Amino acid sequence: xxxxxxxxxxxxxxxxxxxxxxxxxxxxxxxxxxxxxxxxxxxxxxxxxxxxxxxxxxxxxxxxxxxxxxxxxxxxxxxxxxxxxxxxxxxxxxxxxxxxxxxxxxxxxxxxxxxxxxxxxxxxxxxxxxxxxxxxxxxxxxxxxxxxxxxxxxxxxxxxxxxxxxxxxxxxxxxxxxxxxxxxxxxxxxxxxxxxxxxxxxxxxxxxxxxxxxxxxxxxxxxxxxxxxxxxxxxxxxxxxxxxxxxxxxxxxxxxxxxxxxxxxxxxxxxxxxxxxxxxxxxxxxxxxxxxxxxxxxxxxxxxxxxxxxxxxxxxxxxxxxxxxxxxxxxx
Amino acid sequence: xxxxxxxxxxxxxxxxxxxxxxxxxxxxxxxxxxxxxxxxxxxxxxxxxxxxxxxxxxxxxxxxxxxxxxxxxxxxxxxxxxxxxxxxxxxxxxxxxxxxxxxxxxxxxxxxxxxxxxxxxxxxxxxxxxxxxxxxxxxxxxxxxxxxxxxxxxxxxxxxxxxxxxxxxxxxxxxxxxxxxxxxxxxxxxxx
Numbered sequence: 001x002x003x004x005x006x007x008x009x010x011x012x013x014x015x016x017x018x019x020x021x022x023x024x025x026x027x028x029x030x031x032x033x034x035x036x037x038x039x040x041x042x043x044x045x046x047x048x049x050x051x052x053x054x055x056x057x058x059x060x061x062x063x064x065x066x067x068x069x070x071x072x073x074x075x076x077x078x079x080x081x082x083x084x085x086x087x088x089x090x091x092x093x094x095x096x097x098x099x100x101x102x103x104x105x106x107x108x109x110x111x112x113x114x115x116x117x118x119x120x121x122x123x124x125x126x127x128x129x130x131x132x133x134x135x136x137x138x139x140x141x142x143x144x145x146x147x148x149x150x151x152x153x154x155x156x157x158x159x160x161x162x163x164x165x166x167x168x169x170x171x172x173x174x175x176x177x178x179x180x181x182x183x184x185x186x187x188x189x190x191x192x193x194x195x196x197x198x199x200x201x202x203x204x205x206x207x208x209x210x211x212x213x214x215x216x217x218x219x220x221x222x223x224x225x226x227x228x229x230x231x232x233x234x235x236x237x238x239x240x241x242x243x244x245x246x247x248x249x250x251x252x253x254x255x256x257x258x259x260x261x262x263x264x265x266x267x268x269x270x271x272x273x274x275x276x277x278x279x280x281x282x283x284x285x286x287x288x289x290x291x292x293x294x295x296x297x298x299x300x301x302x303x304x305x306x307x308x309x310x311x312x313x314x315x316x317x318x319x320x321x322x323x324x325x326x327x328x329x330x331x332x
Numbered sequence: 333x334x335x336x337x338x339x340x341x342x343x344x345x346x347x348x349x350x351x352x353x354x355x356x357x358x359x360x361x362x363x364x365x366x367x368x369x370x371x372x373x374x375x376x377x378x379x380x381x382x383x384x385x386x387x388x389x390x391x392x393x394x395x396x397x398x399x400x401x402x403x404x405x406x407x408x409x410x411x412x413x414x415x416x417x418x419x420x421x422x423x424x425x426x427x428x429x430x431x432x433x434x435x436x437x438x439x440x441x442x443x444x445x446x447x448x449x450x451x452x453x454x455x456x457x458x459x460x461x462x463x464x465x466x467x468x469x470x471x472x473x474x475x476x477x478x479x480x481x482x483x484x485x486x487x488x489x490x491x492x493x494x495x496x497x498x499x500x501x502x503x504x505x506x507x508x509x510x511x512x513x514x515x516x517x518x519x520x521x522x523x524x
Contacts, residue, residue, distance in 0.1 A: 077362075124389070138403050139365075142361060164396075
């Protein structure tokens with residue numbers, strides 16, 4: 001472990017955090033703009049050209065809001081919860097390969113891998129980090145000392161535990177085909193031709209993945225945890241100011257993370273012709289984010305019992321079937 | 333002192349700190365949180381020993397599934413720190429408690445003493461191991477080859493526990509309890 005390794009890794013981490021936070025901010029802009037057009041409105045358009053400075057204005061507004069801590073909260077846990085929900089979303093990007101080898105336009109002394117850490121158990125790392133994501137919501141719901149928060153927290157934790165099963169099992173199919181747990185190898189196995197993408201070998205697995213990913217991130221039509229007509233705002237009802245915005249950022253960071261995992265596992269990662277790899281990676285993620293927003297604009301919310309039934313009685317058996325099918329095809 | 337020792341000392345200290353704080357807390361939620369801290373630090377220790385798979389599984393199964401369920405139950409019962417959690421225990425159970433804990437400490441001390449300390453802290457355990465020690469492939473070979481029988485027996489035991497939980501929950505008759513049982517199945521599926 002040389003000094004160069006430390007510096008290069010530090011630069012990569014710093015760049016990634018910067019890009020990720022900016023992307024989170026602009027995802028809100030993208031969401032508002034696309035939702036607006038889908039509903040025949042114009043969306044944010046006053047701050048800057050095409051409303052492009054709107055995320056900045058929102059951020060400033062949130063920083064200057066009063067930070068209200070209600071009387072009956074468990075203070076330490078209450079303060080901890082937004083951070084706990086934010087960190088796992090960031091951690092996932094530590095193992096996502098975002099580019100081929102690069103040298104940052106000659107700024108780095110030698111070409112470096114386009115991933116912060118090429119873990120040999122990258123897929124397991126994703127499972128581990130995803131499974132920690134639920135704590136933020138649970139702790140926020142519990143520590144707020146409010147019934148709406150508690151109900152929202154319980155709902156979301158039950159939902160996330162249930163859908164994590166399908167999420168993990170759908171990825172197992174890819175692992176069976178690829179015969180490796182390293183994400184860098186999974187990407188390189190998919191390069192070359194469009195038809196090497198694992199979505200063509202694992203169509204069922206991909207469909208289960210995308211449904212579970214939306215449920216995991218608590219997005220519409222699975223946003224039961226913050227069903228405003230029943231629970232005010234669910235687990236973050238009592239939060240205000242920067243703490244509220246951390247939940248907001250972590251929601252978008254989570255969306256970006258599951259999109260990045262989907263791109264890596266099913267859509268060939270950074271592989272693509274003509275353009276530099278990093279652009280392909282970003283384009284594919286943007287496409288996923290668009291699908292997310294599109295779904296939100298299109299589908300009404302599920303009922304809670306429907307959500308649980310769907311997770312356990314449809315997705316879970318389907319995912320098991322997919323694994324058996326894949327394993328059988330691999331042996332033949 | 334190289335980087336390995338620094339990481340080892342930090343994570344070992346955090347592991348012990350978390351474990352001690354876990355049993356010292358009155359508030360059950362705080363206990364669970366310290367338990368998680370301890371587990372994450374333990375996972376770091378495993379990773380440092382080259383057992384990446386075991387480290388990852390420790391987080392996935394314990395921190396990600398089982399402790400979420402602990403929190404879940406604590407939340408549903410709405411336990412707070414200031415509540416009294418039951419009557420004071422009898423002298424017999426007091427005695428058993430101390431005998432068992434002293435016995436365990438003595439056992440650990442004996443095991444550690446008999447292996448003997450090597451001078452370098454973390455590398456001493458790795459040195460004798462083969463190239464792909466602790467890799468997913470090797471663990472899988474052992475689990476589905478040599479130890480297949482105990483492994484399957486354990487799953488049957490877990491299955492029996494799940495069925496038992498569902499039966500008990502049915503008697504009490506409540507939707508949340510059913511979903512708890514469902515969530516427990518989820519945890520065990522991840523394990524199995």
